[in-house]
Amino acid sequence: MKTLKFGEISRVEGEGSVTLHKNGDQLESVELRIFEPPRFFEAFLQGRDFSEVPDITARICGICPIAYQVSCSLAIERAFGMEVSPEIESLRRLIYCGEWIKSHALHIHLLHLPDFFGFADGIEMSRVYPEEILRGLRIKKAGNRLMEAVGGRAVHPINLRVGGFASAPEPRVLQELVPTLDAALEDAIAAVHWVARIEFPHFEPETPYVAMVHESEYPIHQGKLASSEGTVWTDEEFESSIAEIQVPHSNSLHYRLDGKSYQVGPLARFNLNRERLTPIAHQLASKVFEHGPIRNPFKSVLVRAIETVFALEESLKLIANYVPPELSLIVANPRAAVGRGCSEAPRGICFHSYELAADGSVVRANIVPPTSQNLACIEDDLKSWASEFLDSDELQFECERMVRNFDPCISCATHFLRIREGNEV
Amino acid sequence: MNAQPYRPTLAVWKLASCDGCQLTLLDCEDDLLEIAGAVTIAHFPEATSNKQPGPYDISLVEGSVANPATAALVQQIRSESKVVVAIGACATSGGVQALRNFADVEAYKSSVYPYPEWIEATPDCLPVSSFVKVDYELRGCPISAKQLLEFLRAVLSGEKPRFPTYSVCTECKLRGVTCLAVSRGESCMGPITQAGCGALCPGFNRGCYGCFGPCEEANVEAYKKLAGAHDAVRRLKMIVTNFETPKGATQ
Numbered sequence A: 001m002k003t004l005k006f007g008e009i010s011r012v013e014g015e016g017s018v019t020l021h022k023n024g025d026q027l028e029s030v031e032l033r034i035f036e037p038p039r040f041f042e043a044f045l046q047g048r049d050f051s052e053v054p055d056i057t058a059r060i061c062g063i064c065p066i067a068y069q070v071s072c073s074l075a076i077e078r079a080f081g082m083e084v085s086p087e088i089e090s091l092r093r094l095i096y097c098g099e100w101i102k103s104h105a106l107h108i109h110l111l112h113l114p115d116f117f118g119f120a121d122g123i124e125m126s127r128v129y130p131e132e133i134l135r136g137l138r139i140k141k142a143g144n145r146l147m148e149a150v151g152g153r154a155v156h157p158i159n160l161r162v163g164g165f166a167s168a169p170e171p172r173v174l175q176e177l178v179p180t181l182d183a184a185l186e187d188a189i190a191a192v193h194w195v196a197r198i199e200f201p202h203f204e205p206e207t208p209y210v211a212m213v214h215e216s217e218y219p220i221h222q223g224k225l226a227s228s229e230g231t232v233w234t235d236e237e238f239e240s241s242i243a244e245i246q247v248p249h250s251n252s253l254h255y256r257l258d259g260k261s262y263q264v265g266p267l268a269r270f271n272l273n274r275e276r277l278t279p280i281a282h283q284l285a286s287k288v289f290e291h292g293p294i295r296n297p298f299k300s301v302l303v304r305a306i307e308t309v310f311a312l313e314e315s316l317k318l319i320a321n322y323v324p325p326e327l328s329l330i331v332a333n334p335r336a337a338v339g340r341g342c343s344e345a346p347r348g349i350c351f352h353s354y355e356l357a358a359d360g361s362v363v364r365a366n367i368v369p370p371t372s373q374n375l376a377c378i379e380d381d382l383k384s385w386a387s388e389f390l391d392s393d394e395l396q397f398e399c400e401r402m403v404r405n406f407d408p409c410i411s412c413a414t415h416f417l418r419i420r421e422g423n424e425v
Numbered sequence B: 001m002n003a004q005p006y007r008p009t010l011a012v013w014k015l016a017s018c019d020g021c022q023l024t025l026l027d028c029e030d031d032l033l034e035i036a037g038a039v040t041i042a043h044f045p046e047a048t049s050n051k052q053p054g055p056y057d058i059s060l061v062e063g064s065v066a067n068p069a070t071a072a073l074v075q076q077i078r079s080e081s082k083v084v085v086a087i088g089a090c091a092t093s094g095g096v097q098a099l100r101n102f103a104d105v106e107a108y109k110s111s112v113y114p115y116p117e118w119i120e121a122t123p124d125c126l127p128v129s130s131f132v133k134v135d136y137e138l139r140g141c142p143i144s145a146k147q148l149l150e151f152l153r154a155v156l157s158g159e160k161p162r163f164p165t166y167s168v169c170t171e172c173k174l175r176g177v178t179c180l181a182v183s184r185g186e187s188c189m190g191p192i193t194q195a196g197c198g199a200l201c202p203g204f205n206r207g208c209y210g211c212f213g214p215c216e217e218a219n220v221e222a223y224k225k226l227a228g229a230h231d232a233v234r235r236l237k238m239i240v241t242n243f244e245t246p247k248g249a250t251q
């Protein structure tokens, strides 16, 4: 048995590396090692007041703080029986669009595209493709401006609270964003056409996809959970169907659904909700993709580009229809209860569940970030992909780019792990 | 004759953190390519596959020391860098994950992981300055992009960077934001928190929760008396945990 250990994977959020175990010329197993130190969020959330949970959980991830703030607020509001107004919901969806735009634009242009064009990074790539990279940066900036207008800042916004917003933005503030978002939409459409010209490697693994689904909209902040195999779960059912597994090479837990690995994120969302994309995004999807599910993880870059168009169209629509909520923040009446909440982070479903005490403090927190759910699937895909390159000089690069297809957020994966009783698996 | 001007080498490192501070650097869209032109980015794994060995002129360090590997890494960074800059609440105070310093980390491990013995974590989560000499500190959770750019411009042109040492209250006054504590009796950490955010939270109608850490003359006892309420005192240990032990160390 021979073990090949590669160094830290670059251009991902957080710290991980790939290790291969070879037996002769056969690849026995693959490990995505996660060595980022654990941060024990779920443990120190115990005893904190419900109102502090959005600010604390945001710090799990600087790239997708809105996902954490929205999922935990939904869970806590359900536990306390609070109903926020449709205006508050729209405002949440709006800032969430900002997070998708920013996160997708960052991953596509600075982290992922360099793999397809043979550059070390986006900055190096900008010397050969200045227009294309600058266009990506403009799209990202539009997402940031949207997050700042609604949330106060782009990393760890301060305006989102359990029950709504500390203050609702003035319509004028959102109106002023329209030209920037319009221009970003043009840019994002051009980016789809450009990314579609890439010759993608052929790779079509079979895996179940899991995403939220909603009857009338592309899912972000509401809906049920569903799989490509036809299962539909409520939040309660989902929590009891997923099993966590601790593996020795990782500071993040792995997850399985009904015993199988599964994939969350852009491909899963797209495959389950393609028909509910906004008009331009839908049209672009029909142009660049054949019918049927997209299984090739390399093409996730193109799905992200299409979802960016969707998020821009959607934000423009939400701004056009914006009416400030009469009451931006509704009052919580704490009670002892359990609540669950789920939303679609840029990288896939971000599931939260809290048990709260009558005084509003957290008794138990369980947070299931998207990347932890994808780890088992990434290892499966890595194994089949790496087997093709065992004798190649490009083996390490091919492994790394497979991992980057999933835009893993390793910081997320190590920040949230389930509270257990006892030490049994 | 055509000698290229020397471009200082910049390294960006990550310890236990959320990546938000590094992202703030990537979020300086308009200035990103300009910065990239003024320095050689020698080590920045989140952004590039290029890795050059040290020594480095400037090292920006995000995150806190939380396990034996990160403790070893800060020593390496110090020995390879001329200037070490701790960026963000994690690196300058321990950050939100330092909440574990007030609990038993062994109990945490077994409450989160079925096989706690596989997990390496030190009992305390500490700022970089608990281990090595730090030349500059940029506060905030996340750091402010404006401060970061001002800082980089200053060091690159050989000037001494300056940061405000006054409190968020001063920023509220400068912006003309009505004081939430006075007008509504809301608990606000503005009086004891260092400026830098531009009075962001009060401007959005909520009390400050202390992302930028204690300001120079923070009177924490007075804050406690004034705020009184339990939640205000609890907030002294939230995103930044060193208001009562400003040196950050709980060794």
Ligand code: SF4
Binding pocket: A059, A062, A155, A156, B017, B018, B019, B020, B021, B022, B062, B063, B087, B088, B089, B090, B091, B095, B096, B140, B141, B142, B143
């Ligand atoms: S200081 Fe805050 S934003 Fe910066 S890395 Fe730490 S948690 Fe993230």
